Amino acid sequence: MWSPFKVLVFALVAACSFTPVHVLEFCTDRDCPSHDNTASNSQLSPNTFRSRWNISVSNLIQDLDRFRVSCKKLIEAFPIDVVDGNFARSVKNCIFSKSIPTPLKGQLRLAAASKEVIEGILDLDVAVTQSDDFLHYASGGRLPPGSIPLAHRYGGYQFGYWAGQLGDGRAHSLGQYTNRKGEVWELQLKGSGKTPYSRSGDGRAVIRSSVREFLCSEAMHFLGVPTSRAASLIVSDEPVTRDQFYDGNVKTERGAVVLRLARSWFRIGSLEILSQSGEIDLLRKLLIFVIDEHFPSISSDDPDKYLVFYSTVVNETAHLIAQWMSIGFAHGVCNTDNFSLLSITIDYGPFGFMESYSPNFVPNTSDDEGRYSIGAQADVGLFNLQKLLVALSPVLSKQQESKAEHILNGYVDIYHKRIHQLFKAKLGLLEEEEDDGYLIAFLLKMMEDTQSDFTMAFRQLSEVSAQRLQDRDFTQLWALEDLSSHKLFPDWLSVYQLRLIRQQNDSDLDRQQRMRNVNPRYVLRNWMVESAISKAEMNDFSEVELLHHILSFPFVTQVTAEEAGYASRPPVWAKRLKVSCSS
Known part of the structure; x- marks a missing residue:
């Protein structure tokens, strides 16, 4: 694959920058800022956490039968x-199939519930999550009023090859909810059973993958990255068999x-x-629907509306x-079926947050060729946008198609x-x-040479004073100690300080505050989520809850997070962890 990004992989683009978090630098659980969406379960007092919006409980829906x-x-x-x-079957001439969970x-x-999503998006009193009704509504055992569950038909290029019909093989869309702020959200259950698109699958998800999906989608939101959200995680005693690493070692796990x-x-x-499939009229109908519903700046009367739509997707995907x-x-799995038209992060599978800096970091052990290594993601985005242009070509004139190719050529510069800005x-x-570009590239090359921790090297640079930088006093700053072992570090430091x-x-102080607002102290490292999964499989959801709370404030130093070692050097056993496509 052509790669315009190899020379400067990371010093190489997001319609929204990181959300500023102007808060105390150090906090206890109770002192943390109030925009908290911590998981709730029966062990928590209703007053333990505060809502980000200070919504009066009397204004929230307390009876699930009123939620439509x-x-x-x-x-x-x-x-x-x-x-x-x-x-399972081949489906034609439609966008959705009706499918009952x-x-x-x-x-x-x-196992977990997001207070911010439950109250701030769904207008529900978080107390309803403690009811049996909620367990059934949120797991597919009962349908909310107004729901006609649907499974979505789609295809995709998987690992570079056209895979044909794919679709929601274990997900059911329950319907759209319009909240008090006028926002329209589409609710979906993942792991809720077979659909016409399940192929040979059982339609289930297991605790292991579901904990990862719940925690990471919420963590990404608080990191300021456009993403799907997670309202709740329900686990069951239902046995589900999985060959996690496709090595013939089949194990029985539990559904979630x-x-x-x-x-x-x-x-x-x-x-x-x-x-x-040659369903061009339906292609136009879907495009017009997506544009009208989600791209209000594009006029439906504009003869170039598909072209403007494509330009927007190219720009926002690069971002x-x-x-x-x-x-x-x-x-981990940047297939075209996992790339949103709204340029949000969806379908969390074998993802990973890089620890030791390396453009060759591959989180997915199923990705033998490293196609979706972290350093290749920009290339893959270009590949996927090329395939989007191919899909749009039947509704574009020759002149529009030529303009679209020119738009695609601009992707590299946008990225x-x-x-560079980030x-x-x-x-x-x-x-x-x-x-400035040289300064960034120089730093990243030293990080690669010394295998310095990506997250903590930047975070500790934002926490260290100019005087300590000058003195190269990195006591208790383990990532900077690693980085400073590079023979060229003094040269880089001199250029940076000047x-x-x-x-x-x-x-x-202003410099440090700005940097702390964009350099997280905590990300969802695989060893952290693996620890939480091990406990969750034994019906101990305490670490899922702890991680959910801490990752709601990733830019703020927290006592419990420090005690848990979430900003410490990763344990040795973390290097042996493997994550695959199996879920």
């Missing part, structure tokens, strides 16, 4: 699969369901399946991947510009100087 969704808009907009039933068997338990939501679950593969790179996040912010640099000195009217 609607499938009307989707069902009226598109033809529905004429065949009923959840058996399969209730989980055995005792159900609430995540209630997740997004403004839309349409993806590049949603358009590809229609274009590949999204740049944000992934700036926090060291590797998606370079944004990644890494400048990570280093606290203001304005623009000619050698660059900071030239920033007029910028105090050292």
Whole structure:
């Protein structure tokens, strides 16, 4: 694959920059800022956590029978699969199939719930999560009023090859919910049983993958990255067999369901399946729907509306991947069916946050060729956008197609510009100087040579004073100690310090605060989530809850997080962890 990014992989772009968090530098659980979406379970007092919006409990829905969704808009907009039933089949001439979730068997338990999502998006009193009704609604055992559950038909390129029909093989869309702020969110259950798109799968998800999905989607939100959200995680006693590493070692795990939501679950593969199948009228209908619903700046009367839509997706996809790179996040399975048309992060599978800096970091042990290594994500984004253009070509004129190719050629510059901005912010640099790109690249090369921790090296640079930098006093700053072992570190440090000195009217405290606002202290490292999973499989959800709370404030130093070692050098056993596509 052509790679314009190899020379400067990380010093290489996100419609939104990191959300500023102007808060205390150090806090206890209770002292942390109030925009907290911590998981709730029966062990928590209702007063333990505070809502971000200070919503009066009397204004929240306390009876789940009053909570309604609607499938009307989707069902009226598109033809529905004429065949009923959840058996696997080839589906044509539709966008959705009606599909009823399969209730989980055995005792159900609430493993986690996002207070921010439950109260701030769904307008529910978080206390309802403690009810049996919620367990059934959030796991597929009972449908909320207004729901006509649907499974979405899509296709996709998987690991570079056209895979044909894919679709929601274990997910059911319950409907759209319009909240008090006028926002429309599509609710979806993941792990809720077979659909017509399950192929040979059982339609289930297991505790292992569901904990990862719940925690990471919420963690990414608080890191300021566009993402789907997670409302709850329900676990069961239902046995589910999985060959986790595809090595013939089949194990029995337990089923789980995540209630997740997004403004839309349409993806590049949603358009590809229609274009590949020659369903061009339906392709136009879906495009017009997506544009009208989610791209209000594009006029439906504009003869170039598809072209403007494509330009927007190219721009925002470049932005999204740049944000992934700036926090060291590797998606793991960047297939076209996992790339949202709204440029949000969806479908959390074998993801990973890079620890020791390496452009070759591959989080997915199923990815033998390293196609989706962290350093290749920008290339993969380009590949996926090329495939999106192919899908759009039947509705574009020759002139529009030529313009679209020109737009695609601009992807590299968009990405370079944004990644440069993000890494400048990570280093606290203001304005623009000619050698800023060199300063960033120099640092990253030293990090690679010394295998320095990506997250903590940047974080500790934001915590250390100018005087300590000058003295090279890195006591108790383990990542900077590693980095400073490089023979060229003194040279880089001199250039960096001179660059900071030239920033007029910028105090050292201001520089540190800016950097702390964009360099997280805590990310969801695989060893952390593995520890939480091991406990969750024994019905101990305390660490899931702890991680959820801590990752809601990733830029703030927290007592419990420090005690748990979440900002310490990763344990030796962390290097042996493997994550695969199996879930």
